[in-house]
């Protein structure tokens with residue numbers, strides 16, 4: 001169901017929307033005042049009621065994550081904001097940082113208070129220069145007003161925010177690689193346990209949250225978290241509130257749209273995204289960043305027997321509300337909730353080739369299956385595209401990807417294997433055509 | 449002790465111990481590359497994956513993968529359990545772990561094995577690691593298929609000189625980071641790191657640096673493949689021709705446990721390797737110690753000498769006997785050596801006693817550099833043994849020997865050992881009338897000796913050494929005595945016989961039996977210290 005909202009996007013496209021005065025005149029910095037009036041435990045209890053599922057891709061409940069932080073510890077606590085936004089097809093965090101940076105600042109103050117941190121590092125992907133500048137600007141403004149510093153909003157709870165430039169690697173978006181990178185180490189995922197809440201930045205208890213997760217918390221606290229959660233059609237699935245939905249690829253109006261959770265892919269693509277370019281039909285859609293599986297438009301997922309799913313039975317994947325659990329149960333993944341649409345004028349073989357080149361290039365290379373497996377798949381696909389592969393080699397792809405799945409340190413491995421498995425499963429004939437006929441019956445195009 | 453089940457065996461474990469370590473202690477080797485008991489856990493190679501059975505009543509965590517049905521020509525969705533690295537997973541009481549009995553584990557290991565060899569040059573015929581390479585061993589055990597990727601592998605730098613001791617071949621490297629961790633954690637010198645990403649990864653030395661800390665050879669030692677080779681050992685020997693004996697490093701008073709690897713055909717020692725002893729050296733040795741094997745073959749005294757001229761051992765022994773008889777107890781000094789084993793020193797002490805010589809001194813090598821990792825500043829393997837053995841005889845220091853010589857009180861000296869603790873001490877030895885040297889190596893002592901008796905080195909004789917912690921450790925003979933050399937205890941026993949004062953033992957076991965009551969308990973040979981082979 002489409003229920004467009006403007007909690008984060010009210011300022012998008014407006015002049016000087018990133019300034020403190022614009023933010024406050026739109027009702028900003030109210031949520032944080034309400035949060036600071038509560039106790040730390042009170043903030044966590046309230047946050048849990050918002051059912052904000054992590055917007056970074058894993059979909060973990062934000063309030064629950066905050067509650068994992070130690071009640072007391074000898075070491076300082078840190079809030080770390082994941083603004084590395086490197087997932088292909090994902091560009092929502094950037095819009096917040098550029099056009100509504102104060103919402104993130106506000107969310108960070110709430111987060112710091114909730115987890116017992118006095119310092120917060122915002123780790124921004126290096127290329128996002130405007131985001132960094134707008135964040136620093138917002139921090140300066142907030143400091144000048146006394147919203148940051150020793151007594152934010154008059155409360156005796158010091159909070160400082162710092163913007164840190166990323167080291168230019170997709171893997172630095174994985175939260176523990178991010179922590180290593182923040183510390184000046186090689187950006188490689190750490191082994192878990194210990195989890196960041198026990199041993200995070202600089203060995204201290206830390207929480208890593210996505211930009212949007214924190215930014216939306218400001219609105220949730222302003223509105224009352226329970227009420228906020230109920231905006232969502234998926235409130236019964238503990239997937240609450242509103243979020244940014246992205247759509248890119250072959251649609252008429254690609255972009256970021258804010259709506260209550262409950263939106264479907266069909267609504268995102270056709271109603272908000274303006275439908276497929278040139279009025280063509282959908283070849284495939286990737287729900288939330290390239291690490292998610294690709295789906296055919298008419299795919300009918302098998303849903304669990306749970307009665308909460310009854311409403312969606314027999315429906316195509318395009319008509320199931322985009323939610324963390326709904327998509328997981330449908331054999332898919334919500335990821336960053338930024339869908340990529342492929343029109344039937346393009347070639348799925350080239351699409352997978354493109355995706356796997358990315359994963360080969362970005363694997364940090366710690367784990368054998370990911371390091372070598374991504375390279376091997378890319379090499380096979382290079383040959384497929386050049387018309388030099390054999391059927392035998394094509395039959396390696398699912399085998400290599402299946403052996404990456406679950407066998408690595410971080411989720412990058414699964415994120416690289418999923419698209420490979422999903423594409424060959426759905427478009428095997430197209431791949432075979434490249435091998436048998438040199439791809440003559442394919443469009444051999446990625447753009448429309 | 450709590451237990452877990454690994455395949456069909458119950459494995460006891462200490463709380464906090466990982467599955468792989470507990471299994472290793474129970475004698476089961478779960479295949480692994482990156483894990484090393486002496487290093488932090490990296491869990492990057494993924495060779496040690498095992499299947500954990502979910503607790504009763506709980507479902508296993510299943511993952512979606514695909515299989516290809518050749519007949520139906522379609523992909524079949526399949527489920528597989530999430531495997532865990534046994535090097536990272538802590539054991540828990542009652543846990544059920546499948547390693548060799550899980551088909552999923554089999555598949556995963558075969559896949560890791562294939563992937564590790566995907567871009568590997570497979571140049572085993574010219575690789576020094578061949579014969580002790582995990583890639584070879586595990587290929588046999590877990591893969592056994594031909595290479596399926598027919599394309600050109602990724603090329604990377606080869607024969608990169610990392611420093612004075614190590615050469616690196618990036619194409620053979622499996623990026624397990626063991627070498628990085630040895631530098632970080634053992635040597636405390638983070639001079640190695642990984643550069644690049646994905647399958648372009650390679651190990652590099654920090655800019656402006658060389659790999660030159662005192663433990664560089666441990667990087668080569670832990671490298672599970674042929675990526676790091678020691679400049680000293682490379683291209684010298686095929687390991688399958690080598691045999692090993694359990695020895696003790698004589699490089700310093702730490703007494704690191706080692707293996708001496710020798711070729712029985714040419715009776716040469718080609719290298720040392722550390723031998724695990726958690727109470728002494730844990731898993732490690734220092735570079736000085738590792739390269740100390742070279743002294744077995746360098747600068748050796750292999751023939752007897754009388755008055756600077758070559759002589760037979762028999763002739764040298766006869767001359768020595770005459771000199772000792774002529775000198776008598778009043779003007780003779782007996783010098784024990786911390787370079788030599790308890791056996792050698794005990795023999796000399798016994799000779800002194802039977803001849804009524806009571807001026808007993810201690811010599812040894814000069815002190816050197818130490819650290820708080822392994823290296824001891826005392827560069828002798830047996831100072832503690834000599835001190836304990838000589839205590840009852842009023843053992844005196846080398847400084848006192850120099851004073852006695854200068855005062856004309858020691859005109860005849862019978863000395864075990866090749867080195868003196870100080871240079872001025874060596875000069876003083878030139879002033880004595882007769883110097884009988886029982887020595888392994890050329891040097892200050894031998895240069896000034898009237899009679900030289902060629903002693904076998906530590907590698908050519910069994911011996912017991914007492915380290916700085918007072919631990920008595922046995923070292924096994926690896927090779928036959930070189931040249932005309934004999935174990936010092938044997939030379940001394942023959943000398944005693946010539947003097948009409950036989951020492952009462954012939955064989956090593958008899959010597960040790962005789963030594964046992966004489967030596968304080970701590971220096972009694974402790975066969976348990978030999979550890980596992």
Ligand SMILES: Cc1cc2nc3c(=O)[nH]c(=O)nc-3n(C[C@H](O)[C@H](O)[C@H](O)COP(=O)(O)O)c2cc1C
Nearest residue numbers: 054055056082084085086173174175209210213411
């Ligand atoms: C390979 C990889 C890349 C990731 N990149 C990002 C990213 O760019 N931004 C992000 O917020 N989360 C990213 N994540 C997810 C983070 O690890 C983490 O789950 C998230 O930052 C937690 O924040 P949240 O709970 O607020 O979503 C990535 C994960 C993986 C495995």
Ligand code: SF4
Nearest residue numbers: 366367370408410412
């Ligand atoms: S799965 Fe890939 S990206 Fe993640 S730690 Fe392993 S090698 Fe690095």
Ligand code: SF4
Nearest residue numbers: 621622624625627671
């Ligand atoms: S050089 Fe050897 S020890 Fe170092 S990472 Fe490579 S394979 Fe591992």
Ligand code: FES
Nearest residue numbers: 480491493494535
């Ligand atoms: S031994 Fe390498 S992952 Fe466990």
